[in-house]
Amino acid sequence: MIYLAISAFIISFIVLFKCAGFFVDGASGIARVFDLPKMLTGIVLVGLATTAPEFIVSVLAASKHHPEIALGNAIGSVICDDGLALGLAAVLAPSVILVNCRLLKRVGIFLLSIDLFAYFLSRNGRIGQVEGLILVSLLVLYFLLLYKNRKFSNKDKASSRLGKEHLKKPVLLFAAGLAGVIVSGNIIVESAIYIARYFSINEIIIGSTIIAIGTSLPEVSTCIIAVRKGEGEIAVGNIIGADVLNILWIIGISAIVNPIYVELDIINFVFPFMILIVVVMLAAMLFKCRLEKWKGFVLLGLYAAYLYLTIQLFI
Numbered sequence: 001m002i003y004l005a006i007s008a009f010i011i012s013f014i015v016l017f018k019c020a021g022f023f024v025d026g027a028s029g030i031a032r033v034f035d036l037p038k039m040l041t042g043i044v045l046v047g048l049a050t051t052a053p054e055f056i057v058s059v060l061a062a063s064k065h066h067p068e069i070a071l072g073n074a075i076g077s078v079i080c081d082d083g084l085a086l087g088l089a090a091v092l093a094p095s096v097i098l099v100n101c102r103l104l105k106r107v108g109i110f111l112l113s114i115d116l117f118a119y120f121l122s123r124n125g126r127i128g129q130v131e132g133l134i135l136v137s138l139l140v141l142y143f144l145l146l147y148k149n150r151k152f153s154n155k156d157k158a159s160s161r162l163g164k165e166h167l168k169k170p171v172l173l174f175a176a177g178l179a180g181v182i183v184s185g186n187i188i189v190e191s192a193i194y195i196a197r198y199f200s201i202n203e204i205i206i207g208s209t210i211i212a213i214g215t216s217l218p219e220v221s222t223c224i225i226a227v228r229k230g231e232g233e234i235a236v237g238n239i240i241g242a243d244v245l246n247i248l249w250i251i252g253i254s255a256i257v258n259p260i261y262v263e264l265d266i267i268n269f270v271f272p273f274m275i276l277i278v279v280v281m282l283a284a285m286l287f288k289c290r291l292e293k294w295k296g297f298v299l300l301g302l303y304a305a306y307l308y309l310t311i312q313l314f315i
Contacts, residue, residue: 029170047241072207
C-alpha cells in the first residue's frame with residue numbers, strides 16, 4: 001500500500017501542476033482582457049492563481065480533520081517561495097532584477113506585520129475559527145488597499161468589446177484548471193496522510209516540506225519564466241502576493257474550516273524561520289532596490305538550512 005500511496009502522491013502532483021498551469025493561463029488571460037497593471041496582476045491575480053494548489057490542498061486537509069497539514073503547507077510555502085522560488089529567479093535571471101522600493105516598503109511592512117501577528121495568534125498552539133476570521137478580514141482590507149491604490153490604463157470602447165469577446169477561453173481555462181486542482185489536491189492529501197502515518201512523521205512536517213515544495217512549484221516556475229522574459233516586477237509581485245495569501249487566505253480559511261492545533265516546539269521553529277527568511281528577502285530587495293545573483297544564493301542557502309534543520313530536529 002505504501003508504494004501505491006507514494007505513486008498516487010507523485011502522479012497527482014504532475015496532474016496538479018498541469019491543471020495549475022491552466023489556472024495561471026486563465027488568470028493571466030482575464031487580466032489581459034481587463035488590462036490590469038502588471039504589479040497588481042502579479043500580487044493579486046497571479047498570486048491567487050499560483051497559490052491555488054496550496055489553498056486547495058490546505059482546505060481539503062483541514063476539512064478532513066488534518067489542519068496541521070494545512071498550516072505546515074502554508075508556512076512551508078512562504079519559506080519555499082522566498083528561499084527557493086525567488087532565490088532561483090535571482091540566480092537564473094539574465095540581468096539584475098530591479099525592484100520598486102517605494103511599493104515594496106509599503107507591501108513589505110504589511111507582509112512582515114501579518115507574519116508576526118499570525119505567530120502571535122499561534123503561540124498557544126491553536127489557531128481557531130475566530131483567529132481565522134480575523135486573518136481573512138485582514139485579507140479583505142489588503143485587497144481594498146490595493147484597489148484604492150490601483151492604476152488602470154485607459155481603454156476605448158472598441159478595445160473593451162474586443163476584450164469581452166476574448167474572455168471565454170481564459171474563463172474556461174480557469175474553470176478547468178480549478179476542477180483539476182481540486183481532484184488532484186484531494187488525492188495528494190489522502191496519500192500524504194497515509195505516508196505520514198506509515199513513517200510516523202508529524203503531519204505539519206510533511207506539510208511544510210514535501211507538500212509545500214510540490215504546491216509551490218507554480219510560483220517557482222512562474223518566477224523563473226517571468227525573469228527570463230524580463231518581467232522581474234511580476235516575479236517579485238507574485239512572491240509577495242503569494243506570501244500574503246498563504247498567511248491570510250490559506251491559514252485563515254483552513255482555521256475557519258477546522259481549528260488548527262500544533263505542538264509548540266514546532267510552532268516555535270517554523271514561524272520564526274519563516275519570519276527570518278521574509279526579513280532577509282525584503283532586506284535583500286530593498287538594498288540598492290535590486291536583486292542580484294549573490295542575494296539569490298543567500299536565499300537558496302537559507303532554504304537549504306531550513307530543510308536540513310527540519311530533518312535533524314523533527315524526522
